[in-house]
Amino acid sequence: MNRNRPELSRRHFLLSAVGLQAPQDSLSGRGATGTLRDPGVVGRPRQPTAVRGDEAEIKALEQRLACSCGCTLDVFTCRTTDFTCTYSPELHREVLALRDEGRTAQQILDAFVEKYGEKALMAPKPEGLINLTGYLLPGGLIAAAAAGLILFITRRKAAVAAASAVAASASPVGAHASPEELERLRRALADLED
Amino acid sequence: MTLLGQFALWAAFVLGLWCVVLSFSSRWQGRPDLSATVVRSVFAITGCLLVASLSLWKGLISHDFNMEYVAAYTSRNLPNAYIFSAFWAGQKGSLLFWAVVLSLFASAAQLLTPRRFAYLMPYVAGVTAAVITFFVSVMIFAADPFERLVFTPADGRGLNPQLQNVGMVIHPPMLYLGYISLTIPFAFAMAALLSRRLDTGWIHAIRKWTLVSWLFLAIGITLGMWWAYVELGWGGYWAWDPVENASLLPWLTMTAFLHSVMIQEKRGMLKRWNFSLVIGTFLLSIFGTFITRSGVIASVHSFTQSNVGYFFLAFLVIVAVLSFTLLYTRWGLLEADVRLESVVSREAAFLFNNLLLVGIAFSVLWGTLFPILSELVRGTKITVGVPFFNRVNVPLGLLLLALTGVGPLIAWRKASTSNLKRQFIAPVACGLMTLAVLLAIGVRDFYATVALALAGFVAGTIVQEFYRGVRARRRMHGESIPLAFARLIGRNRRRYGGYIVHVAVLIYFVAFAGMAFKREQEATLKPGDSVEMSSPFGHTYSFTHMGISQYEALNRIVSAATVEVTKDGRSLGLMTSEKRQHVDSFKRPTFEPSTEVGIRSGLQEDVYIVFAGAVNGTEEAVYRFNINPLVWWVWAGGFVLALGGILTMWPGGGPTSSAPRRVQAGYEVTLVGAGKD
Numbered sequence: 024m025n026r027n028r029p030e031l032s033r034r035h036f037l038l039s040a041v042g043l044q045a046p047q048d049s050l051s052g053r054g055a056t057g058t059l060r061d062p063g064v065v066g067r068p069r070q071p072t073a074v075r076g077d078e079a080e081i082k083a084l085e086q087r088l089a090c091s092c093g094c095t096l097d098v099f100t101c102r103t104t105d106f107t108c109t110y111s112p113e114l115h116r117e118v119l120a121l122r123d124e125g126r127t128a129q130q131i132l133d134a135f136v137e138k139y140g141e142k143a144l145m146a147p148k149p150e151g152l153i154n155l156t157g158y159l160l161p162g163g164l165i166a167a168a169a170a171g172l173i174l175f176i177t178r179r180k181a182a183v184a185a186a187s188a189v190a191a192s193a194s195p196v197g198a199h200a201s202p203e204e205l206e207r208l209r210r211a212l213a214d215l216e217d
Numbered sequence: 218m219t220l221l222g223q224f225a226l227w228a229a230f231v232l233g234l235w236c237v238v239l240s241f242s243s244r245w246q247g248r249p250d251l252s253a254t255v256v257r258s259v260f261a262i263t264g265c266l267l268v269a270s271l272s273l274w275k276g277l278i279s280h281d282f283n284m285e286y287v288a289a290y291t292s293r294n295l296p297n298a299y300i301f302s303a304f305w306a307g308q309k310g311s312l313l314f315w316a317v318v319l320s321l322f323a324s325a326a327q328l329l330t331p332r333r334f335a336y337l338m339p340y341v342a343g344v345t346a347a348v349i350t351f352f353v354s355v356m357i358f359a360a361d362p363f364e365r366l367v368f369t370p371a372d373g374r375g376l377n378p379q380l381q382n383v384g385m386v387i388h389p390p391m392l393y394l395g396y397i398s399l400t401i402p403f404a405f406a407m408a409a410l411l412s413r414r415l416d417t418g419w420i421h422a423i424r425k426w427t428l429v430s431w432l433f434l435a436i437g438i439t440l441g442m443w444w445a446y447v448e449l450g451w452g453g454y455w456a457w458d459p460v461e462n463a464s465l466l467p468w469l470t471m472t473a474f475l476h477s478v479m480i481q482e483k484r485g486m487l488k489r490w491n492f493s494l495v496i497g498t499f500l501l502s503i504f505g506t507f508i509t510r511s512g513v514i515a516s517v518h519s520f521t522q523s524n525v526g527y528f529f530l531a532f533l534v535i536v537a538v539l540s541f542t543l544l545y546t547r548w549g550l551l552e553a554d555v556r557l558e559s560v561v562s563r564e565a566a567f568l569f570n571n572l573l574l575v576g577i578a579f580s581v582l583w584g585t586l587f588p589i590l591s592e593l594v595r596g597t598k599i600t601v602g603v604p605f606f607n608r609v610n611v612p613l614g615l616l617l618l619a620l621t622g623v624g625p626l627i628a629w630r631k632a633s634t635s636n637l638k639r640q641f642i643a644p645v646a647c648g649l650m651t652l653a654v655l656l657a658i659g660v661r662d663f664y665a666t667v668a669l670a671l672a673g674f675v676a677g678t679i680v681q682e683f684y685r686g687v688r689a690r691r692r693m694h695g696e697s698i699p700l701a702f703a704r705l706i707g708r709n710r711r712r713y714g715g716y717i718v719h720v721a722v723l724i725y726f727v728a729f730a731g732m733a734f735k736r737e738q739e740a741t742l743k744p745g746d747s748v749e750m751s752s753p754f755g756h757t758y759s760f761t762h763m764g765i766s767q768y769e770a771l772n773r774i775v776s777a778a779t780v781e782v783t784k785d786g787r788s789l790g791l792m793t794s795e796k797r798q799h800v801d802s803f804k805r806p807t808f809e810p811s812t813e814v815g816i817r818s819g820l821q822e823d824v825y826i827v828f829a830g831a832v833n834g835t836e837e838a839v840y841r842f843n844i845n846p847l848v849w850w851v852w853a854g855g856f857v858l859a860l861g862g863i864l865t866m867w868p869g870g871g872p873t874s875s876a877p878r879r880v881q882a883g884y885e886v887t888l889v890g891a892g893k894d
Binding site: 057058059060061062063064065066067068069070071072082087089095096097100101103104107140141142143144145146147153154157158160161162164165168169172173176177179180183 | 449450451452456458459556557558559560565568569572573576577579580583584587590591594595597598599600601602603604605608609610612613737739740741743744765767774776796798806809810812827829830831832833834835836837839841
């Protein structure tokens with residue numbers, strides 16, 4: 024067995040067979056120690072992430088702010104995912120700057136709304152008629168429909184019960200019919216059959 | 218090949234118009250002899266669209282870069298599987314894919330529908346041909362997949378890197394199959410309304426089709442979640458993106474229909490509602506296509522903005538007006554056979570289930586459209602993201618989960634107090650025990666706790682149903698437990714397949730609840746540096762950055778960052794996350810660099826590593842590390858759901874001749890003359 028032959032795993036073999044993966048070639052040469060040979064293919068250059076004591080608060084805050092690049096994600100998720108977005112790192116720096124000014128989370132959110140408009144928030148504030156309608160309408164409609172349904176079924180049940188009772192009371196053969204009445208009824212029916 | 222493709226499209230268009238006119242005129246003029254011609258027209262349309270599809274595939278495979286579509290979505294060095302899937306990767310190709318699959322489904326409906334429903338088939342052919350003709354007309358007049366360029370580029374642009382994933386080879390076709398097959402139940406509903414044959418015939422005719430649509434949609438949505446998780450790199454699988462929402466909407470209404478149709482079959486109720494659901498579901502599938510293709514709502518998934526969306530908007534409005542008008546004209550013929558007798562009954566539970574499913578669909582639709590409405594009314598642009606959808610939909614989802622457990626426990630017509638006690642005691646105990654365990658181990662997240670406790674309740678319901686069924690079989694037939702279990706499911710596949718789908722639903726909810734506890738951390742590491750993270754299950758992970766290597770692959774230059782991972786001091790091995798710069802065959806960059814995440818999946822939690830970039834061209838790397846609990850269970854839920862769905866639609870399943878139907882409990886029938894021989 025030739026041990027120098029490069030090993031090909033079963034997974035790589037199957038992927039190669041369907042054309043999803045081709046044999047890999049290393050780039051010739053490397054850069055200086057600790058550097059990349061071709062930095063231009065690793066996306067935009069990054070700055071080291073600063074470790075801050077209030078990191079959890081910053082993260083929570085940025086998760087309430089929308090990135091403006093059109094990704095529909097929040098600032099934290101977008102900037103740490105790197106959709107090659109240039110907006111979210113800038114928004115992150117703004118958050119840090121406002122935080123360093125000593126502003127509270129709410130003040131930072133308000134500052135963003137003031138600067139970029141309400142679309143800067145991941146969800147509209149639950150205040151004002153339109154926004155409250157946005158939050159409450161689906162649940163309200165479902166609750167109203169459920170209540171209406173229960174009322175409808177209950178009333179119909181009561182109506183059906185009442186109709187049954189009326190029908191029972193109007194019955195020609197009552198439970199208290201006397202023997203004479205029953206005999207008269209029998210004769211009348213016999214006349215009809217004749 | 219482009220000429221052949223274009224000719225085939227025009228032929229399909231003309232045949233489609235012919236089929237529509239003929240199908241309706243043959244019925245209205247009392248010419249049933251034309252029905253066979255109508256059906257043959259459907260087959261001819263299918264043939265034309267297959268020719269058009271093969272022409273496009275031929276162009277893709279032969280790298281005919283003079284074709285605009287081929288140049289836009291492939292390159293010479295694109296792996297073969299993605300050249301194949303490029304067929305549906307772009308706007309124009311996906312329209313052709315939609316049309317050809319719909320024509321195949323329309324032909325299958327004509328061939329496979331039992332002859333007793335022959336009275337519906339010309340109308341079915343007409344409606345399906347009308348929808349196909351619409352799609353073909355969009356291609357002919359607005360999005361021609363066979364458009365030629367005025368020059369021939371040396372190489373194509375290649376496929377978007379995010380679409381170069383196995384998930385994107387299978388996820389879009391699955392979702393499309395779901396969307397497209399919704400046309401068939403819609404066509405049968407229209408056929409029933411047009412022919413005024415409003416008994417349960419059309420419902421029996423579409424039973425398999427509704428299940429197929431529902432199953433394809435479910436598999437497509439789950440595969441889409443998987444693709445988003447492994448490819449997009451943001452650490453989750455569902456972001457309430459408008460395009461994700463658009464796929465969920467018809468699935469929700471179709472789920473409602475699958476429940477409410479049982480009420481019509483068993484009790485002759487909800488006839489109007491069922492027609493409305495089928496029409497609404499079809500309209501939502503067109504609405505989803507409109508959202509994906511119009512660009513009116515921002516989404517990371519959408520196709521290039523084009524005027525194609527307005528074709529769909531017009532089609533949506535026309536279909537809605539025509540179909541609901543038709544339903545209105547038949548309104549009087551759709552009276553229920555019986556009335557609901559009690560709020561505490563299986564029928565009422567199904568009604569509330571329908572109310573919730575449709576309510577959630579409305580809520581998702583409302584959230585998706587709310588930015589537009591807000592801008593129209595207030596003139597203010599807003600973002601409606603994950604926090605909004607979670608706040609509005611999570612409580613509704615939990616109510617739905619509760620009803621999943623309640624529904625099977627309540628008797629038909631009217632449940633007595635003793636019946637309720639007997640049925641609810643074990644499942645409620647399961648739910649309460651789950652809640653107690655969660656509180657005891659310190660789980661405090663409100664929604665996650667409620668979801669897990671309700672999952673316990675639903676699990677109790679399902680186990681009780683299976684337990685009672687198996688016990689009854691053992692008493693009646695003396696079967697062993699495994700045999701009784703297998704026959705219980707085999708003899709009543711619809712009911713017990715449905716329960717297996719309920720198992721999948723509770724697995725989904727448990728998995729979704731798990732994401733409430735996810736952990737994530739950013740770190741910048743030089744080679745040899747480490748960072749530690751604790752997981753929600755109490756494990757400690759250590760991540761050591763080993764370095765970044767760069768190499769060339771078939772159509773990309775890869776920068777792979779390698780991390781050694783340990784869990785509680787025990788090595789889990791090396792994980793890599795990559796940056797990929799895709800290039801054409803001349804080594805020219807084609808797209809912005811994309812990220813490939815490193816994932817190690819486990820039953821408890823996933824380790825999820827994102828290489829966000831390198832610091833100033835050095836091997837110092839910026840990472841995001843995620844510990845995502847219970848994600849594996851989302852995929853497991855998808856598998857169980859597919860299993861339950863397939864079981865439900867599997868042919869056969871009734872009692873065998875050796876096991877004659879028993880007289881319904883409580884009734885005794887004596888045949889006249891019996892015993893005199």
